[in-house]
Amino acid sequence: MQTNKIALIAPNKDFTLRAVDLFSEWGEKIHVAVASREDSIAIAQQLSERGADALICYASFNETIKTTVNIPTVSLRPSMLDILRSLQGVKEWLVKNGKWVTQQPVGLIGDAIIAEATVVADILGIKTTVLSDIQAGELAVLAAVVREVADIANSQGSEPTSTVNDIPCFSITVGHETVFESVRRARELVLAGRVERVKLEQFKAVMEFTGEGIVAVDSQRRITYINHTAEKLLNKSKVQVIGCLAATIFPDANLDDTLRYGQTRIAEVSDGDQGFTCRIVPMLISGQTVGAVLTITEAPFAAKDKDRASRALAESGYKATYNFEDFITANTFMKETLEAAKSYACVDSTILINGDTGTGKEIIAQSIHNYSPRCRGPFVAVNCAALPESLLESELFGYESGAFTGARKNGKKGLFEQADKGTIFLDEIGEVSLGMQARLLRVLQQREIMRVGGDKVIPVDVGIIAATHRNLPDLIEKGVFRRDLYYRLSILQLRLLPLSARPEDIPLLVENIAKKLSAKLFKQSLQFSAGAIEVLRRYQWPGNVRELAGVIERLIILKKDTNVTGDDVKKVFDVKSCQADGVRTVPNGTMEEIEYAIIMQVLKETGSHEKAAKILGISTTTIWRKIKLFQNERNDFNLK
Numbered sequence: 001m002q003t004n005k006i007a008l009i010a011p012n013k014d015f016t017l018r019a020v021d022l023f024s025e026w027g028e029k030i031h032v033a034v035a036s037r038e039d040s041i042a043i044a045q046q047l048s049e050r051g052a053d054a055l056i057c058y059a060s061f062n063e064t065i066k067t068t069v070n071i072p073t074v075s076l077r078p079s080m081l082d083i084l085r086s087l088q089g090v091k092e093w094l095v096k097n098g099k100w101v102t103q104q105p106v107g108l109i110g111d112a113i114i115a116e117a118t119v120v121a122d123i124l125g126i127k128t129t130v131l132s133d134i135q136a137g138e139l140a141v142l143a144a145v146v147r148e149v150a151d152i153a154n155s156q157g158s159e160p161t162s163t164v165n166d167i168p169c170f171s172i173t174v175g176h177e178t179v180f181e182s183v184r185r186a187r188e189l190v191l192a193g194r195v196e197r198v199k200l201e202q203f204k205a206v207m208e209f210t211g212e213g214i215v216a217v218d219s220q221r222r223i224t225y226i227n228h229t230a231e232k233l234l235n236k237s238k239v240q241v242i243g244c245l246a247a248t249i250f251p252d253a254n255l256d257d258t259l260r261y262g263q264t265r266i267a268e269v270s271d272g273d274q275g276f277t278c279r280i281v282p283m284l285i286s287g288q289t290v291g292a293v294l295t296i297t298e299a300p301f302a303a304k305d306k307d308r309a310s311r312a313l314a315e316s317g318y319k320a321t322y323n324f325e326d327f328i329t330a331n332t333f334m335k336e337t338l339e340a341a342k343s344y345a346c347v348d349s350t351i352l353i354n355g356d357t358g359t360g361k362e363i364i365a366q367s368i369h370n371y372s373p374r375c376r377g378p379f380v381a382v383n384c385a386a387l388p389e390s391l392l393e394s395e396l397f398g399y400e401s402g403a404f405t406g407a408r409k410n411g412k413k414g415l416f417e418q419a420d421k422g423t424i425f426l427d428e429i430g431e432v433s434l435g436m437q438a439r440l441l442r443v444l445q446q447r448e449i450m451r452v453g454g455d456k457v458i459p460v461d462v463g464i465i466a467a468t469h470r471n472l473p474d475l476i477e478k479g480v481f482r483r484d485l486y487y488r489l490s491i492l493q494l495r496l497l498p499l500s501a502r503p504e505d506i507p508l509l510v511e512n513i514a515k516k517l518s519a520k521l522f523k524q525s526l527q528f529s530a531g532a533i534e535v536l537r538r539y540q541w542p543g544n545v546r547e548l549a550g551v552i553e554r555l556i557i558l559k560k561d562t563n564v565t566g567d568d569v570k571k572v573f574d575v576k577s578c579q580a581d582g583v584r585t586v587p588n589g590t591m592e593e594i595e596y597a598i599i600m601q602v603l604k605e606t607g608s609h610e611k612a613a614k615i616l617g618i619s620t621t622t623i624w625r626k627i628k629l630f631q632n633e634r635n636d637f638n639l640k
């Protein structure tokens with residue numbers, strides 16, 4: 001390879017010789033190689049491997065060559081000026097030889113030049129006809145033939161280069177200026193390529209030495225790039241990894257959401273001993289996902305500790321079991337909500353879930369935790385309505401020894417501390433007192449707590465998800481909820497629709513819940529008729545999915561066969577009202593008093609909040625809330 005790194009691929013020996021002459025005349029050190037159509041690609045590749053920075057290729061070779069080499073290519077073909085000059089020569093010759101007056105057409109041959117030659121001939125007033133080759137067509141009626149010849153012009157003359165059956169044949173060849181222009185263009189591309197390469201090298205240097213591991217994956221999920229840090233983290237070399245399917249290196253990293261739907265997500269991946277947190281970001285070109293970039297950092301939990309960690313979590317009970325797949329819905333709004341929830345899971349801001357009782361707020365909270373980088377940490381759910389204020393405070397923030405009578409000798413860690421590195425789910429946040437709201441606001445802002453009776457500030461690393469069935473802006477208006485706390489909580493909001501607003505979910509939920517419950521109760525799964533589904537769709541479901549699950553459970557237990565009709569469903573609804581109206585006596589009083597009395601009666605009969613909730617078709621949270629509300633109102637009343 002010569003020092004000048006441009007090479008020309010010529011289609012024949014004559015072309016080659018003329019090009020060599022021209023380049024030496026111009027003092028250009030350009031390597032010229034001759035190639036046939038068949039070996040042109042191999043020769044182009046050899047030239048590229050031997051260090052050529054750009055190739056000038058005869059036009060008919062260029063289309064295939066440019067897609068097989070990684071260096072820029074320039075197509076060399078007769079220019080418009082070359083065609084004009086040739087046809088002008090033809091016209092002059094026809095005039096000079098008395099053939100112009102006959103107005104016989106000129107035959108044109110050569111796919112690459114036909115379009116331009118026809119236009120130029122029109123301008124010059126030359127009649128033309130297109131021929132496929134020199135033997136074909138009515139040569140006798142032609143004044144002349146003009147054809148493209150793969151050569152460099154050797155003279156500027158306007159004489160025929162040959163004759164066929166006494167018809168003069170003229171050639172259109174590549175002019176000297178055209179060759180010169182192709183060299184100029186190739187040089188320009190080499191220069192531009194160099195600038196790009198410098199930028200690329202700078203970019204690569206930054207990528208290589210950043211503290212995070214970086215891996216790029218194409219749309220076929222094959223690894224196309226891995227930086228030095230990722231090689232070290234994964235203990236694998238570029239050679240081992242490039243070209244492999246991402247799944248072979250990261251079996252737990254699900255790329256579907258990113259490659260199909262362009263979503264950014266965070267996954268916990270491991271390669272045996274070591275665990276990593278992996279942020280997966282789509283690579284977009286003009287809005288189209290063409291691949292993904294994975295940034296990898298060491299996870300707070302090493303893989304070898306995972307079993308121990310998850311065992312400890314299971315034992316502590318602070319474990320989230322639900323994932324997004326468990327949330328069944330066919331409703332478009334709810335599907336969008338799930339997508340938003342997945343995005344929220346990737347950031348650490350507080351999330352507020354709003355929805356009626358039984359709409360799945362806890363499923364969503366658990367799923368967010370399990371989808372987030374905190375998934376290996378604890379998930380601590382606190383029902384803020386279930387505890388009296390003083391107890392809630394010491395439960396949430398813990399206490400120091402001797403903080404109050406009956407306090408443990410060594411003090412106690414609060415739930416915020418227990419949720420460290422994980423997520424705390426503050427259910428029924430709308431029910432907490434103003435005093436407690438002030439304490440919560442401080443944690444939300446500073447991510448620090450102070451134990452009851454303590455004076456030490458303890459930093460806590462927790463994700464916070466809050467939920468309520470209440471309309472918090474209404475509570476703000478009533479002065480029972482702090483506006484500043486609401487703003488803090490509501491940066492990322494999710495709203496869950498009541499079941500009555502999404503009747504299209506009923507068939508899916510019925511099928512799914514019936515399958516799960518019948519397996520749990522060791523019963524055969526039920527078949528719901530269209531009539532049964534219709535009855536279920538028309539019902540209002542004040543207790544939402546929890547109530548639906550209760551109805552299905554009753555059907556599974558009561559039905560002797562497996563086919564459920566509309567009447568069966570109605571009867572089960574009746575059974576429920578019989579239980580409430582028939583067996584128990586309804587006391588006199590206000591609605592609240594009757595409700596309170598019924599709740600207390602069922603609690604007494606069952607001895608358990610869970611069983612009572614099931615019978616009444618409401619959640620345990622609602623039971624706690626109603627009791628608390630009733631008792632608070634009584635206390636207020638008594639105080640007055």
Ligand SMILES: Nc1ncnc2c1ncn2[C@@H]1O[C@H](COP(=O)(O)OP(=O)(O)OP(=O)(O)O)[C@@H](O)[C@H]1O
Pocket residue numbers: 326327328329355356357358359360361362363364427469509545546549619620621622
């Ligand atoms: N979309 C759903 N798909 C499947 N199961 C659901 C769905 N929504 C709710 N459930 C089921 O309904 C029950 C209630 O759900 P969850 O406890 O998450 O509701 P909630 O909104 O937190 O209720 P509450 O406010 O009363 O505590 C659970 O058994 C849950 O599995």
